[in-house]
Amino acid sequence: MKRLILFFVFLSFFSCQRKEEVSKDIFPLFSAWGRASIFEDKSDQEILDYLKNLKSSHVDAVFLDAPNETYKHVSPLFKKAGVLLHAWRPTMINNSKEIMAKHKDWYTVSREGVNVVDNPPYVDYYHFMCPRNPEVKEYLIQEYLKIARIPGIASIHFDYIRYCDVYLPDALQPHYGLVQDHEMAPYDFCYCDRCRAAFKKEYGRDPMELEDPSKDKDWAAFRLDPIVDIVNTVAARVKKETGVAASAAVFPTPEMSRTHVRQDWSRFEIDAVCPMIYNGFYNKPISWIGETVKEDVETMGTPKTLLAGVYVPDIKETEKMNEAIDQALDNGAKGVVFFNLPDMTQAHFDLIKKRYEMYQKTHQK
Numbered sequence: 330m331k332r333l334i335l336f337f338v339f340l341s342f343f344s345c346q347r348k349e350e351v352s353k354d355i356f357p358l359f360s361a362w363g364r365a366s367i368f369e370d371k372s373d374q375e376i377l378d379y380l381k382n383l384k385s386s387h388v389d390a391v392f393l394d395a396p397n398e399t400y401k402h403v404s405p406l407f408k409k410a411g412v413l414l415h416a417w418r419p420t421m422i423n424n425s426k427e428i429m430a431k432h433k434d435w436y437t438v439s440r441e442g443v444n445v446v447d448n449p450p451y452v453d454y455y456h457f458m459c460p461r462n463p464e465v466k467e468y469l470i471q472e473y474l475k476i477a478r479i480p481g482i483a484s485i486h487f488d489y490i491r492y493c494d495v496y497l498p499d500a501l502q503p504h505y506g507l508v509q510d511h512e513m514a515p516y517d518f519c520y521c522d523r524c525r526a527a528f529k530k531e532y533g534r535d536p537m538e539l540e541d542p543s544k545d546k547d548w549a550a551f552r553l554d555p556i557v558d559i560v561n562t563v564a565a566r567v568k569k570e571t572g573v574a575a576s577a578a579v580f581p582t583p584e585m586s587r588t589h590v591r592q593d594w595s596r597f598e599i600d601a602v603c604p605m606i607y608n609g610f611y612n613k614p615i616s617w618i619g620e621t622v623k624e625d626v627e628t629m630g631t632p633k634t635l636l637a638g639v640y641v642p643d644i645k646e647t648e649k650m651n652e653a654i655d656q657a658l659d660n661g662a663k664g665v666v667f668f669n670l671p672d673m674t675q676a677h678f679d680l681i682k683k684r685y686e687m688y689q690k691t692h693q694k
C-alpha cells in the first residue's frame with residue numbers, strides 16, 4: 330500500500346513538474362497580441378528586426394491573428410528571433426461569405442428569432458456560430474488542427490470563444506445608446522431550432538416560450554456547456570495529434586464571463602488563459618486589475634497558467650503600465666499580455682525590459 334501511495338505521490342509530482350515546464354517554456358513573463366497587419370509591407374529582414382527588438386525587450390511571445398499562409402511565412406523568422414508564435418484565431422465568429430451562404434444553419438439565432446447572418450447584433454462582423462451544432466464543432470477541430478500542424482506554432486489561441494455579448498462592457502454601452510440592465514432579446518442567443526429542441530427534450534419546455542428566459546437557471550447553464558465542450562474537445566484533439574498547447578483570450582473573471590457572454594472558462598481544460606482585464610472598458614481604476622487577477626486565481630477551476638491581458642491605451646503612460654504590471658504579478662498572474670503591438674512604443678518596451686530584469690533578480694533561485 331505504502332509503495333502504491335508513494336507511486337502516486339511521485340506521479341503527481343512528475344505531472345506538476347511537467348505542467349510547470351510547459352507553462353514556463355511557452356507562456357513567458359511578457360507577451361503581446363498583434364495582427365498580421367503589423368508585418369504589412371515589411372520585408373523579411375524588417376520583420377526579423379521588429380521581432381528581434383521585441384526579444385531584446387523581453388516581449389518573448391506574440392499572439393498573432395493571421396491567415397495560415399502568414400503563419401507559415403513568419404514562423405521561421407520568429408524562430409530565428411527567439412520569439413514564440415501563438416496562433417490567435419477567432420473561434421465562434423466566422424465571417425466567411427462562403428460558409429454564411431452555404432451553412433446559415435451553423436449560425437446563432439436571437440430570442441427575436443433573427444439569424445446573425447441576416448442581421449448581426451452591435452457590429453457588422455458579429456456572426457457567431459452555434460456551439461451546439463456538431464458540424465460547427467467538427468469544422469473547428471479541423472481548422473485548429475490545420476493551424477497546429479504548421480511548424481513553429483507554440484499554442485492555438487481561442488478568441489471570441491463565447492456567445493454574443495448579453496451585456497456589453499459598461500463603457501461601451503453608451504456608444505450603442507444602450508442601458509443593459511437586463512438580458513435584452515436582440516442580444517440573447519441561441520434560440521436556433523437545434524438548441525430549442527435539445528433543451529425541450531431535456532427539460533420539457535421551449536425556451537422561446539418562457540415568460541422570462543433570463544430567470545431560468547437550467548436554460549442559462551445549458552448554454553454554457555457547448556462552449557466548454559468545444560474548447561475541451563478541440564484542445565484535446567490538437568494536443569493528441571500534434572502535441573501543440575492551447576490557450577484562450579477570455580473575459581475578466583469566470584463569474585463575469587458566464588453572465589456577460591455565456592463563457593464558463595473555469596471549466597476550460599487548456600494550458601493558459603489570458604483574461605482581458607481592460608480596466609477602461611469597465612470604467613475601473615488600475616487597481617481593479619489586481620482585484621480581478623486575485624479573483625481569477627481563486628475561481629479559475631481547472632488549473633491553467635494565468636496571463637493578465639491589459640489594454641495599452643488605458644495604461645499608455647509608463648507609470649500606469651508599471652502599476653498595471655505590479656497589480657497583475659503581485660496578485661498571482663504568471664505574466665502579462667499587452668493589447669496590442671501597434672499601440673506599444675519604445676518607452677513601453679524599455680519599461681518591460683526593466684521589469685523583466687527586476688523580476689529575474691527577485692526570482693533567482
Ligand SMILES: [Zn+2]
Binds near residue numbers: 436460519522
Ligand atoms: Zn443554436
